[in-house]
Amino acid sequence: MLNVGKIEEGFVLDHIKAGRSMDIYRYLKLDKLDCTVAIIKNARSNAMGKKDILKVECPIDQMDLGILGFVDQNITVNVIKDGEIVEKRKLELPExxxxxxxxxxxxxxxxxxxxxxxxxxxxxxxxxxxxxxxxxxxxxxxxx
Amino acid sequence: MRHIMNPLDLSVEELDHLMDLATDIERHPAKYAHACDGKVLATLFYEPSSRTRLSFESAMIHLGGHVIGFADANSSSVTKGETVADTIRVVSCYSDICAMRHPKEGAPLVASLYSRVPVINAGDGGHQHPTQTITDLHTIRSMKGRLSDITIGLCGDLKFGRTVHSLIHALIRYPGVKFVLISPKELRVPDYIRDDVLEANNIPYREVEQLDDAMADLDILYMTRVQKERFFNEEEYIRMKDAYILDKKKLKLAPEDMLILHPLPRNNEIATDVDDDPRAVYFRQVQYGMYGRMALILMLLGLDGIYEG
CATH class of the missing domain: 2.30.30.20 (Aspartate carbamoyltransferase regulatory subunit, C-terminal domain)
Incomplete structure (x- = not known):
């Protein structure tokens, strides 16, 4: 079992369809951000069998997640502050x-x-x- | 500053005002002869269209203004690879208002994003042609006395015919309008018109393949040309172009007070023996088009205060 540490502030994007995490990485332009990103591929999931997870350590006002609603509304967005989940964000279709x-x-x-x-x-x-x-x-x- | 890309950029009230203004211009041309003194219209026509271009230019000249521009892409900086955005940035330094025709859909919208002067879409590919719609509405209102409670037959190339798309968009805002869409299967209206405009607004319409089947029910028959430049394949064009021809014999099936409109130019879809019929109003339509464009230029330049109606 692979362990990735907790993040203090940022986002955990859970329930990404297995194999899609790199696409999400590109849509969110994470390559342009100077922050810590963990990409977990093919994690075990009771609901999905396999899933991908992205952990992004960054100030929570720094990222626009609007595009995720277009890519896949089933992704769970956990907003992390002080090491705790402070919000589970509902994804909407971007205008x-x-x-x-x-x-x-x-x-x-x-x-x-x-x-x-x-x-x-x-x-x-x-x-x-x-x-x-x-x-x-x-x-x-x-x-x- | 306003741009006109689509007939829906004008509210029903604004269209009414525009048509009232156009009627006043027709009745009192001298009152408007110097309304645009010192103003310059740029006509940027990236594809040939003598009719619409001349209508715009004539409209501005009748208002006392001047005209600059080009009549095809080959005589512009396009040949040097200039983008629409750069062209309009330059041209809006020389002019007060611009009319743009372009073979690519959305090009006038791109121009409007970068322009310092109002841009009028004078036709973009198979997409929108709002000033033709103003022409059509003004013709119907002037000659029929109303825009509501009419049954209009749209005949010919309904797939690529931008005048048809724009007219449908505009007419659904009036109560009691019914559409009969007359075309071969291959040239039916695109799905975004059928689904998002007609179905979504619960507008009564029917689609038929024969002109004869529709004629008796119509208040207006709007004929269109099957346009060669909209086809990728010449064989397909040749097969389609003669399918829907209006002649004296077919016209016998039509009501006495039906009006025949056509955005022109025509090929052979209206036989010349129809021209003398009092129902044939397509050449009057051209005149109404110029008055409509004069009214639009005045409105976009904020000079329509001259009309006190």
């Missing part, structure tokens, strides 16, 4: 997502101008539908 998914419409301006960010806005919360802000091309379902 806007930037440079996570790409517009596939060949007629969209983003297909011609590669300097533009790919921005999608939430169009239908119930159906999880996002639309490209430029051409309104639909993206439904979450990033898998």
């Amino acid at each position: 806007r997502i930037t440079n996570i998914i790409k517009c596939k419409n060949p007629r969209c301006i983003t297909a011609e101008d590669h300097t533009l960010p790919h921005v999608f806005a939430l169009a239908d919360k119930q159906k999880h539908i996002y639309r490209c802000i430029y051409c309104e091309e639909k993206f439904s379902g979450r990033k898998r």
